[in-house]
Amino acid sequence: MATRSTIMDTNSFRPESAGDLPAATADLIERRERVLGPSYRLFYRHPVHVVRGTGAHLVDAEGREYLDVYNNVASVGHAHPRVVQAIQEQAAALNTHTRYLHERIVSYSEDLLATLPEPLDKVMFMCTGSEANDLAVRVAQEHTGGTGVIVSAEAYHGNSMLTSQLSPALGTAQDLGVAIRTVAAPDPSRVPAADLATWFADQVAAQIADLERHGIRFAAFLADSIFSSDGVFPDPAGFLAPAVDVVHRAGGVFIADEVQPGFARTGQEFWGFARHGVVPDLVTMGKPMGNGIPVSAMAARHEVLAAFGERIPYFNTFGGNPVSIAAAQAVLDVIRDEDLQLHSDRLGALMLAELRALAARHPLIGDVRGAGLYIGVDIVTDPVSMTPDSATALDVIERLRERRILTSVCGAGGNVLKLRPPLVFTDADLTWFLTELELVLRELPR
Numbered sequence: 001m002a003t004r005s006t007i008m009d010t011n012s013f014r015p016e017s018a019g020d021l022p023a024a025t026a027d028l029i030e031r032r033e034r035v036l037g038p039s040y041r042l043f044y045r046h047p048v049h050v051v052r053g054t055g056a057h058l059v060d061a062e063g064r065e066y067l068d069v070y071n072n073v074a075s076v077g078h079a080h081p082r083v084v085q086a087i088q089e090q091a092a093a094l095n096t097h098t099r100y101l102h103e104r105i106v107s108y109s110e111d112l113l114a115t116l117p118e119p120l121d122k123v124m125f126m127c128t129g130s131e132a133n134d135l136a137v138r139v140a141q142e143h144t145g146g147t148g149v150i151v152s153a154e155a156y157h158g159n160s161m162l163t164s165q166l167s168p169a170l171g172t173a174q175d176l177g178v179a180i181r182t183v184a185a186p187d188p189s190r191v192p193a194a195d196l197a198t199w200f201a202d203q204v205a206a207q208i209a210d211l212e213r214h215g216i217r218f219a220a221f222l223a224d225s226i227f228s229s230d231g232v233f234p235d236p237a238g239f240l241a242p243a244v245d246v247v248h249r250a251g252g253v254f255i256a257d258e259v260q261p262g263f264a265r266t267g268q269e270f271w272g273f274a275r276h277g278v279v280p281d282l283v284t285m286g287k288p289m290g291n292g293i294p295v296s297a298m299a300a301r302h303e304v305l306a307a308f309g310e311r312i313p314y315f316n317t318f319g320g321n322p323v324s325i326a327a328a329q330a331v332l333d334v335i336r337d338e339d340l341q342l343h344s345d346r347l348g349a350l351m352l353a354e355l356r357a358l359a360a361r362h363p364l365i366g367d368v369r370g371a372g373l374y375i376g377v378d379i380v381t382d383p384v385s386m387t388p389d390s391a392t393a394l395d396v397i398e399r400l401r402e403r404r405i406l407t408s409v410c411g412a413g414g415n416v417l418k419l420r421p422p423l424v425f426t427d428a429d430l431t432w433f434l435t436e437l438e439l440v441l442r443e444l445p446r
Helices: 023-035 081-093 103-113 129-144 196-213 241-249 272-276 302-311 322-337 340-361 390-402 427-443
Strands: 050-054 057-060 065-068 120-126 148-152 180-183 218-223 253-257 282-285 296-301 365-371 374-379 408-410 416-419
Touching: 065 427, 081 322, 103 120, 103 296, 103 322, 120 129, 120 302, 129 218, 129 253, 129 282, 129 296, 129 302, 148 196, 180 196, 196 218, 196 241, 218 241, 241 253, 296 302, 322 340, 340 365, 340 374, 340 427, 374 390, 390 408, 390 416, 390 427
Parallel strands: 148 180, 148 218, 218 253, 253 282
Antiparallel strands: 050 057, 057 065, 120 296, 282 296, 365 374, 374 416, 408 416
């Protein structure tokens, strides 16, 4: 039997354990399973049927309100009026592709590149993070002449043929490519090393050497700088820099996958990689870029992009269309105008402090870590051994769902609560979440 995927199956609906469901919910699930492909998954033992949302709140078909502590796609809040208006106005005027001239894609590209370090001076558009990572790896391979790629042990970088082979989080039923190598998650509470930066750089160097030993030329190190699927490991800030130096000395490129930590999510910096004092060769972005409208991008140093651009024409029918770009521009404008990076930094620091205070009262929390509004809460059997406790973590998730708080888990053990609410999460939302989480923790059997 295939191993379950940690990102798809850990917190998923299973008919055999669902118990009694309301008749309308059961009927909709049955209809869905009859017509949709069997690879799809629903969240929770009792799936939530959402019909509308605003800010960090969702409402189900029966009118019950939920707090969304998980959705980084609707980064500036569900149904943000400025994003909705931008989409409506552009859709009413024109929607086409990038082989026609259009002002929006040029002005947005200029605006987007201004948020990145100067060496990153070119951008290309797609619809999904999978497409962005797929293109970035192809660009890296064309630039270096190599095929070898290194990712973290529980990474998720997409679902295309190429990127699924770079995504160990999909489970062992999805084979990694023969030119793919993995490095262990940079978990400071479990890594037996005083210097995490040196330890991690050594892991990358060892995998480059292994590729070379097998006659595979190294092309790229692809990493999400907050290591979200691995269990959320953002610190110490700067620990990635020595590994990136190793990559460059070996003739490879560093691809920063910013789908998770980008667009002000970490608070301290607009881009997650900036916390580590590095400048990537390629940067990919997606999910939060359009607040739910499909749009993604790959930014590049021109010299890294040159070989691919000279040899291979690239066209994406929907990538960079005016409606998607209008949504993306509105997101950038809202982040700036509503000071959401500063807000993420302030509220995230408060959330970390409150969760660490909670951990002091509940020993099943082994560690709390994060940056801005991206936080992982490590659920363990005890704080000394730090043994992952996936059963309890799932129990916490399900009990929170019963209290109308929505979030999920990550990490190889499926035991880390993954907290990444919309950036418009408020102090009142935080109080609501913390109150319900503590009640859940108190209810758990000791």
